[in-house]
Amino acid sequence: MLASAIASGVVLGAIYALVAVGLALIFGVVKIINFAQGALLTVALYGVYLMYSHFRIDPYLTLPAVVAGMAALGYLIQTVLIDRVLNKERASQLLITFGLAMALQNGCLALFGADYHSVNTPIDSQVIHPFGVAVTVVSLVAMGGSALSVAFLYLFLRKTRVGTAIRVVAQQPDSAELAGINVRRMYALAFALGCALAGVAAVLISPMYPIQPNVGDTFGIIAFIVVVLGGLGSVTGAAASAMLIGIGQSVFATMINVQMSTAFVFLVFIVLMIVRPNGLFGRTERVA
């Protein structure tokens, strides 16, 4: 029992990681909390669904299109919307992503209705049994995909010129401008990357969850918790705390109470937020 709870926890954690890492990146670079991350996940999922239902493309094969589309959307959101409030009150920055989340999510509801949809892929029902624990192949793919993506992002940030420019903007926004980096373009890139990651997450989880307007909610909110606990702006911190939360939630749900497992996560968040606001791993300074 415990073993399978941990196994599903690991899978859950991997998915949280993918969503949270994008959020962490956006916060680290643009310095805003993107409340729309969950809604963006929802939009991406509907993108997968559209291509699946209209063009009969296998959900996994929609990856390039979804990622490209989400990246473009993210770039657009940053340049057209977020950019306008970056120099204004923090309250405005808070509310704009909230408004965006409401608009996107309810837009999906209005366009597609509240019905649940699902997508299928040939490997849907395959299950393997490592160490005697039943694991579906799709969840393995999700885990693998997530690990790959996070690794890719990490390498991109560390090893490429653009990635380094992004990190400079995150750590020293003022000097970055002086060093000739186009800071606003880096913001847009970071946002685009964050959305692209949400796109990857959507593709990977599409065979696992029903597609409906609220699907992004829980992921979105838990992504915050993950990011804050991991130390806002820290990609590796987000990945690590995502695993912890995923496993913690899954174990709690199995061993104690399914209903309250989400409440448990939020409670832990509130407590940790107050006691260790820099996150479990983060060195980043708390932004007032």
Next chain:
Amino acid sequence: MVTPMAAGNSATASQPILSVRGVAKAFGGLQVLREVSLDVPRNGITGLIGPNGSGKTTLFDVITRYQNCDAGEISFAGQSILPLLPHQVSHRGLVRTFQLTRVFPGLTVAENLLVFADRAHPRGKDAADTRPHGEDKAREMLDFVGLLRLATHEAATLSYGQLKLLEIAQVLMLDPRMLMLDEPMAGINPGLADELMQRLLALRERGLTLLIVEHNIPVIQRLCDAVAVLNTGQVMAHGKPDEVLGDRDVREAFLGE
């Protein structure tokens, strides 16, 4: 090394109003203050000078409890203030200004003063009671710093020099026993600086004690009864301005600037 000022000086022979003993403070690996000891005599103007990074503002922060110190003892008017929170330090009568002027931009100039009227003139809960006392004093202070005609203007619209004056008026509303001013002359033109100095001297006549951080040597010479020099986190000299400023070690520390 200049010897400390002898007791029985013109300022007072009684207890120093502020007493700092062996204060140390480190940020991460950086030891900003090491073993700082300083006495500020009552009713005098003491200057605090030192190269950038010597820890002057940190010392201010520690004394007014915006930061904790790692070691040492600080007492004000005979009582230790280490266990206090910043607002409680203010209640004891020790008030500071900030290097980067802090006022309330969302309030008007007058409101910036009225908000502190509470303590200066304690009254009941009803706002109506405040007006005769608080408003009069606010008027007086605004007049004192020459900002009365801007009373109903939003504080955010003030110029830098005006903000500095506003902050001074603010802290005076609190009827402090001792004022700690962090670079009050920075960034204001000589005419205004002159005015401000006159007012500070006038305040000293009214019984106020002042501790001023300044980089401006002529100001120090004109204003201060005593000067302490902070260098690499320690007080390296303390005495009358002429003696301290004439000391070779002190000049070397500054020429390194």
Next chain:
Amino acid sequence: MTDISAPPTALARPARLRGRGIADAGPVAGGLAALLLAAAAALPLLPGISFYYLQIGILVFWFAMLGTSWSVAGGYGGMHSIGNATFVGLGAYTSTLLYVDFHLTPWLGMAAGMVVAALTALLIGYPCFRFGIRGDYFALVTVALGQVAYEVANGATAITKGSQGVPVPYAATPSALDFQFGNRTQFYYVAMAIWLVTVIVAYRVRRSHFGFQLLAVRDDEIAAARGGINAPRRKLAALALSAALTASAGTFYAQFILFIDPASVFGITLSVQIVLMAVLGGMNSYLGGIVGALILVPASQYLSTTFAAHPGVDLASYGVVLVLLTIYLPYGLLGLLRHAPRWRSVIGW
């Protein structure tokens, strides 16, 4: 710039250092406001007025009181909570459960709900402010709190009856004592009365010395501290008051709709709507709630009836409005007046 040698002239001495609040409005604006209030009071008396419009009126007052309650903590105190639904739900569930299980009159239940909400606010606020959690972080905590409240309401079925909700039993002979009224008109006047009380409280707080100091804390906690103001204590008081006022609206909802469930009173959508009311109207003003509600409630009613076949359109447009607001009108409608000294004083900015 300053000339201390010249004697002060009459021009140099402003007659008043502070605005007089409502008194500064003058006869024209004051008359207009009185007229609007009278019109609102007369609305139910119009011949042939339909339930529909009365219902909208009640909703306007309800959202207005929620918006104004939010402003007390969010506008005056800078505590932008996106979790005020928590307090709505606490108010609604406290009074309803006390009524259903113990037959306690909802009026007392409302008071109990207000106390519960205030205590919850203190419970969450104390550690937050003690450890300097503010701004975005505080908002996140309130969001998490809202979620916890929602999940607990859903999960603690023994007490709260879980997701199926709690119906409020309709008394055979509705009486004011049971906080039940036979017709919409009476509910309308009750809503208007509670709203009026909320606005008056918010106004008095704004004009009080406490309110003043709260604004200073909002602007700069550090500067406030050096002036002797205990910032955490002020914020706690404001948050508790805001929570209590919000909870009273929760009780009203329960008695009006006669059914509550976690989704309707603890939902995050409600929290966002509350913020939207205040922000659209002007978050720093005690009148922000009613201005925001007067615009948004009828608009969203119109949208949801026109697009009844497409659920989500009304909330999506809320989202769009919020986005546009933050870009083009960050201080809301009343915020447009904030630079004019006289009107600034009237709206309590």
